[in-house]
Amino acid sequence: MYILISATPSPYARKVRIALQEKGIPFTLQTEVPWDSTTQTPQYNPLEKLPVLIPVCSNSPDDAVYESHFILEWLEVKHPSPSLLPSSVDDKLFAKKVEVVCDGVCDALVLALFENQREPEKQSAPWEARQMRKVAGGLKALSTWVSNRKGQFLIGDSLTLADLAAGSVLGYLAVRWPDYDWQTTYPELKGYWQMLEKRESFANTVPSPQTMKDKIV
Numbered sequence: 001m002y003i004l005i006s007a008t009p010s011p012y013a014r015k016v017r018i019a020l021q022e023k024g025i026p027f028t029l030q031t032e033v034p035w036d037s038t039t040q041t042p043q044y045n046p047l048e049k050l051p052v053l054i055p056v057c058s059n060s061p062d063d064a065v066y067e068s069h070f071i072l073e074w075l076e077v078k079h080p081s082p083s084l085l086p087s088s089v090d091d092k093l094f095a096k097k098v099e100v101v102c103d104g105v106c107d108a109l110v111l112a113l114f115e116n117q118r119e120p121e122k123q124s125a126p127w128e129a130r131q132m133r134k135v136a137g138g139l140k141a142l143s144t145w146v147s148n149r150k151g152q153f154l155i156g157d158s159l160t161l162a163d164l165a166a167g168s169v170l171g172y173l174a175v176r177w178p179d180y181d182w183q184t185t186y187p188e189l190k191g192y193w194q195m196l197e198k199r200e201s202f203a204n205t206v207p208s209p210q211t212m213k214d215k216i217v
């Protein structure tokens with residue numbers, strides 16, 4: 001049915017891997033390092049980023065789907081049941097807002113990660129501080145939403161897109177920023193994340209570091 005180009009640490013790809021499992025959609029995982037010269041992503045995504053979802057039946061690379069939030073939107077249209085969106089319009093829009101913030105925290109973490117890989121004299125402390133401020137602000141917002149939730153999940157009592165985004169960013173922090181102690185600051189967010197990680201689709205998509213062969217900054 002589909003090939004998913006993914007990377008072991010990718011929080012963006014993890015959202016899609018979880019969605020495909022939750023929707024019972026068969027797929028083949030093609031794991032790679034998008035930073036290495038061997039990456040296949042440029043063949044499918046002009047932005048050279050993964051995740052990329054490739055319909056196996058397609059005969060054109062242009063049929064590929066990319067940008068995780070769009071892949072999830074695409075899956076909701078093509079494979080609506082079971083839905084990963086809440087039923088009411090306002091809750092649907094809130095779920096997407098949660099994804100915006102969680103993806104934005106991931107974006108800031110990636111930028112800070114690569115800033116740290118530059119030679120010390122080329123690293124910009126103000127730039128790094130700006131990214132980590134976004135991380136702190138995003139986690140604060142997420143923690144508030146989790147504390148105010150009515151049910152087990154972020155929106156009601158069934159898993160939605162909001163939970164996929166939240167679990168993926170928290171899992172990414174655990175693998176890339178293990179010393180960033182958000183769990184002490186936000187104990188309820190920690191409890192919510194531990195609940196998510198027990199779910200099969202989360203438990204079998206836990207991120208892990210990758211080895212980059214090529215220098216990229």
Ligand SMILES: N[C@@H](CCC(=O)N[C@@H](CS(=O)(=O)O)C(=O)NCC(=O)O)C(=O)O
Nearest residue numbers: 007010012034048049050051067068069
């Ligand atoms: N907004 C994109 C971000 C995807 C992204 O940044 N992917 C990284 C890999 S990872 O950070 O998810 O592990 C990538 O392919 N980077 C390669 C590049 O930016 O050239 C999405 O949501 O899909």
